[in-house]
Amino acid sequence: MTKLIKKPNETKEKLIRAGTAILTEQGFASTGIDSILKQVKVPKGSFYYYFESKEDFGISIIKYYAQYFAKKLDQSLLNTDLSPLARIYDFYKHATLGMKKYQFRRGCLVGNLGQEITMLPDSFRSLLIETLNDWQYKMATCLKEAQKNEELAKHINCEELAEFFWIGWEGAVMRAKLMKNEQPLTLFIKQFLPSHTFM
Amino acid sequence: MTKLIKKPNETKEKLIRAGTAILTEQGFASTGIDSILKQVKVPKGSFYYYFESKEDFGISIIKYYAQYFAKKLDQSLLNTDLSPLARIYDFYKHATLGMKKYQFRRGCLVGNLGQEITMLPDSFRSLLIETLNDWQYKMATCLKEAQKNEELAKHINCEELAEFFWIGWEGAVMRAKLMKNEQPLTLFIKQFLPSHTFM
Numbered sequence: 001m002t003k004l005i006k007k008p009n010e011t012k013e014k015l016i017r018a019g020t021a022i023l024t025e026q027g028f029a030s031t032g033i034d035s036i037l038k039q040v041k042v043p044k045g046s047f048y049y050y051f052e053s054k055e056d057f058g059i060s061i062i063k064y065y066a067q068y069f070a071k072k073l074d075q076s077l078l079n080t081d082l083s084p085l086a087r088i089y090d091f092y093k094h095a096t097l098g099m100k101k102y103q104f105r106r107g108c109l110v111g112n113l114g115q116e117i118t119m120l121p122d123s124f125r126s127l128l129i130e131t132l133n134d135w136q137y138k139m140a141t142c143l144k145e146a147q148k149n150e151e152l153a154k155h156i157n158c159e160e161l162a163e164f165f166w167i168g169w170e171g172a173v174m175r176a177k178l179m180k181n182e183q184p185l186t187l188f189i190k191q192f193l194p195s196h197t198f199m
Numbered sequence: 200m201t202k203l204i205k206k207p208n209e210t211k212e213k214l215i216r217a218g219t220a221i222l223t224e225q226g227f228a229s230t231g232i233d234s235i236l237k238q239v240k241v242p243k244g245s246f247y248y249y250f251e252s253k254e255d256f257g258i259s260i261i262k263y264y265a266q267y268f269a270k271k272l273d274q275s276l277l278n279t280d281l282s283p284l285a286r287i288y289d290f291y292k293h294a295t296l297g298m299k300k301y302q303f304r305r306g307c308l309v310g311n312l313g314q315e316i317t318m319l320p321d322s323f324r325s326l327l328i329e330t331l332n333d334w335q336y337k338m339a340t341c342l343k344e345a346q347k348n349e350e351l352a353k354h355i356n357c358e359e360l361a362e363f364f365w366i367g368w369e370g371a372v373m374r375a376k377l378m379k380n381e382q383p384l385t386l387f388i389k390q391f392l393p394s395h396t397f398m
Binding site for chain 2: 025026027029105111112114115116118119125128132163166168171172174175177178180190
């Protein structure tokens, strides 16, 4: 019987997950709460029970996505069965499959919100920067392991290279959405891995 | 007296210019025609005299921006007073000044629309791809001159490198908007120019 009793957090999570899926496809400013509520069949009153405002909802979504994506990154970048650079390639492979699964309609939530940042609540900016910094830290750590492993030249600044990676990766995800295929992701990783790291 | 008579095209151009400025800051889906009309003080009837629909207006804006940006690119990439790679650096310097001028609120219209492509009319997709291809062609031509000039290794595929440039550049512009400073643009060009081309 207990299985039938919905926990209050279940509805909250359902809302966050639905909001996350929508915001990987489209912008925050143009997304109405009503369309999300309709999709998950939750009345407006319940929404305001869990979230103070649309801004509050957006913050929960960014935090949820940041954690979800960090876990995905770790699955590749901490996989010690692979060499450090092969882990980056592994991340690319999984990310490409993830985009394929949704016919390249869904991109990166952080990239989408970053693009429309001038229209968004101020609280989003620092949260998005913090999220990118976290992913960059993970990438820089992997690149430093590549240096130890002699896959990457010692003189390279891994923090800067990690930032370069995310700048380019966000651009590649955006272009893959535009082209509706994986070619931009493949071109990016092919240029990034050999020219910067295999030397 | 003739100076006082407004040509019909003047209003059309005014609308396109205002629309362009707005769409470098924010998305198409969330931008209402009314707010643009209010800004340029043009009645709604006049808008529909010049444009069949919001989609038609969007197409005119993309075409206008594509031409405007291509001219800016040519000013740097065809400047024979500079070496081919110095021309790319010159483009970066001008683009950075352009973003600074608007406190990093305005980014690339093609990047903005590319990010929200799943919500936009189908006609936009091919036009945005075409525009990026044009910019890539200009960049590839400059990179080939760099090869002739022995600034760039002969084995490098200039078309692929030009595509890599635009993928990363769009990512850098987006990040500069997010950070509200030029650091991502500088980091990108610093990584792009030496590691891919100075060898």
